[in-house]
Amino acid sequence: MLDIKWIRENEGALDEALKKRGAEPMAATLLALDDKRRSVIQTLQDMQSRRNAASKEIGAAMAQKNTELAERLKTEVAEIKDTMPAAEQEEREAIAALDDALSRVPNIPLDDVPVGKDxxxxxxxxxxxxxxxxxxxxxxxxxxxxxxxxxxxxxxxxxxxxxxxxxxxxxxxxxxxxxxxxxxxxxxxxxxxxxxxxxxxxxxxxxxxxxxxxxxxxxxxxxxxxxxxxxxxxxxxxxxxxxxxxxxxxxxxxxxxxxxxxxxxxxxxxxxxxxxxxxxxxxxxxxxxxxxxxxxxxxxxxxxxxxxxxxxxxxxxxxxxxxxxxxxxxxxxxxxxxxxxxxxxxxxxxxxxxxxxxxxxxxxxxxxxxxxxxxxxxxxxxxxxxxxxxxxxxxxxxxxxxxxxxxxxxxxxxxxxxxxxxxxxx
Incomplete structure (x- = not known):
């Protein structure tokens, strides 16, 4: 399996190597899948961060006896918890999609390998x-x-x-x-x-x-x-x-x-x-x-x-x-x-x-x-x-x-x- 970081830094080199092998270009597809993976991971991390921050804010609101704010924050935390399973599933699917695509990409030939069809x-x-x-x-x-x-x-x-x-x-x-x-x-x-x-x-x-x-x-x-x-x-x-x-x-x-x-x-x-x-x-x-x-x-x-x-x-x-x-x-x-x-x-x-x-x-x-x-x-x-x-x-x-x-x-x-x-x- 190839390193997605290497692919991101060598998009043209990957497609050129695949062309030498007689395969279709795949760099753009792989990078799009990686962008999707990164996006859903970031979304999930933002949700987790906001849940943690809101939980702390609830404690501060309760200490100040601001029950109205505390209840709003509790509602927000509950909504985040309700939506997180779907976000986690989306993360798993995005990672699996990228891994599956990467697993089907052939290796990169060395420079001294003769270029040919068969x-x-x-x-x-x-x-x-x-x-x-x-x-x-x-x-x-x-x-x-x-x-x-x-x-x-x-x-x-x-x-x-x-x-x-x-x-x-x-x-x-x-x-x-x-x-x-x-x-x-x-x-x-x-x-x-x-x-x-x-x-x-x-x-x-x-x-x-x-x-x-x-x-x-x-x-x-x-x-x-x-x-x-x-x-x-x-x-x-x-x-x-x-x-x-x-x-x-x-x-x-x-x-x-x-x-x-x-x-x-x-x-x-x-x-x-x-x-x-x-x-x-x-x-x-x-x-x-x-x-x-x-x-x-x-x-x-x-x-x-x-x-x-x-x-x-x-x-x-x-x-x-x-x-x-x-x-x-x-x-x-x-x-x-x-x-x-x-x-x-x-x-x-x-x-x-x-x-x-x-x-x-x-x-x-x-x-x-x-x-x-x-x-x-x-x-x-x-x-x-x-x-x-x-x-x-x-x-x-x-x-x-x-x-x-x-x-x-x-x-x-x-x-x-x-x-x-x-x-x-x-």
Whole structure:
């Protein structure tokens, strides 16, 4: 959430930033709502002040035995008390209206983010590795998995409907190995603390990281009002919600391997074959909590941590800087890591690493204390996939496909595969 004080002082800058994002100007609307809020608050304060003053005047009138004045003042106080509930309700409504409007305004892009409309305007930062060269034809992951007899979409549909997958045998083991490999790398080599956190959260947690209220249709809700997490970013970031941290203890770095749940409401007709876009999938999440001065450098570090997963697996990828029109709602800058998929003959996103500034912290009221400074500051938050397990499984299957249809296990995963070096037909 943006600071209304900043908006009041930078009205033109906000609308220019929204224009870069392809959004409509909102500064005038927000300032009008803030003017309304200020007005009703002032009216209520004036009423409270007059009530208090009149109450004192009643005592003075009674001391002077001026009963006529005392009765008039009592009538005035009674009228104020009668009208105050309506004024208090108007105040609550004005505050709620402004908060709701602010909660729907996207974050301000950093100055070095390329301006563009959509993914076609993203800028390649660098490429790592090379595309595999074979004598045999490439295949998509679902062709490989079904031929191996270890990937079943029909049974998944019978159980749960579209956008679900059943993996069995060595392919299920490979998926588990990938997740464990990522967790081990991030905790032992990259300094992240492993967290096991809930998969269901309350409204406040979703609001804190920006999923609510704007993106409710992309989420799954339980019958008791909780939400299934679309990513562990929600729980890991909200670990510091409402807290005041000491600057010397920052940064905090968290990682978790969890299922993620997404309705994919806006992706009808996209990636309907295979397991690229699922309602349920595993993801290794990275979250950092930093001070204001460290967040940009932490963004580069986090992206490198995610890239190291693909480097260790020997997968070719490119890292791109998202343009203003393709960035997520809460991000100030985002790097997407796109892995090469031979079966599709294209790059596909496997990780998205974003720096959010104090955007989420304001929603969560998460702050830190600087030594010898009386004023508290909002923390900066960052999140990224380190990486999406299902898409990494796809990449391994397509890049390590052999001519006979088997899949070679990358060396980095051998310690997790119990002696299995190649996945062959069951």
């Amino acid at each position: 993914e076609h305007d993203n800028v390649v930062k660098h490429l790592v590795g090379e595309k595999p060269r074979w004598n045999h034809a490439a295949k998509e992951h679902f062709e490989i998995g079904e031929a191996l007899g270890l990937m079943d979409f029909e049974r998944a549909a019978k159980l749960s409907g579209a956008r679900f997958t059943v993996l069995t045998g060595q392919l299920a083991k490979l998926e588990r190995a990938l997740g464990q490999f990522m967790l081990d790398m991030h905790t032992t080599e990259h300094g992240y603390t492993e967290v096991s956190s809930p998969l269901m959260v309350r409204d406040e947690a979703m609001y804190g990281t920006g999923q609510l209220p704007k993106f409710a249709e992309d989420l799954f809700r339980t019958t008791d009002g909780r939400w299934l997490i679309p990513t562990a970013e929600v729980t890991l970031t909200n670990l510091v919600s409402g807290e005041v941290l000491e600057q010397e203890k920052l940064p905090l770095r968290f990682t978790a391997l969890t299922p993620s749940f997404r309705s994919e409401a806006g992706s009808a007709g996209r990636d309907t074959r295979g397991m690229l876009r699922q309602h349920q999938f595993w993801k290794c999440e990275l979250v950092s909590i930093t001070d204001a001065e460290s967040s940009i450098a932490e963004h580069e570090r986090m992206t490198e941590c995610a890239e190291n997963v693909l480097k260790r697996l020997g997968l070719h990828f490119r890292t791109v800087t998202l343009c203003t029109g393709d960035m997520g709602f809460g991000a100030r800058k985002t790097y997407d890591i796109e892995v090469w998929l031979p079966g599709q003959d294209t790059y596909r996103e496997i990780s998205s690493c974003s720096v959010c500034g104090d955007f989420q912290a304001r929603r969560m009221n998460a702050r830190y204390r600087v030594k010898d400074d009386k004023n508290l500051k909002f923390v900066h938050t960052l999140n990224g996939s380190g990486v999406a397990v299902g898409r990494c499984l796809i990449a391994v299957m397509e890049n390590y496909l052999n001519e006979d249809g088997s899949v070679t296990i990358p060396d980095a995963l051998l310690p997790y595969m119990g002696g299995i070096k190649k996945i062959e037909r069951a």
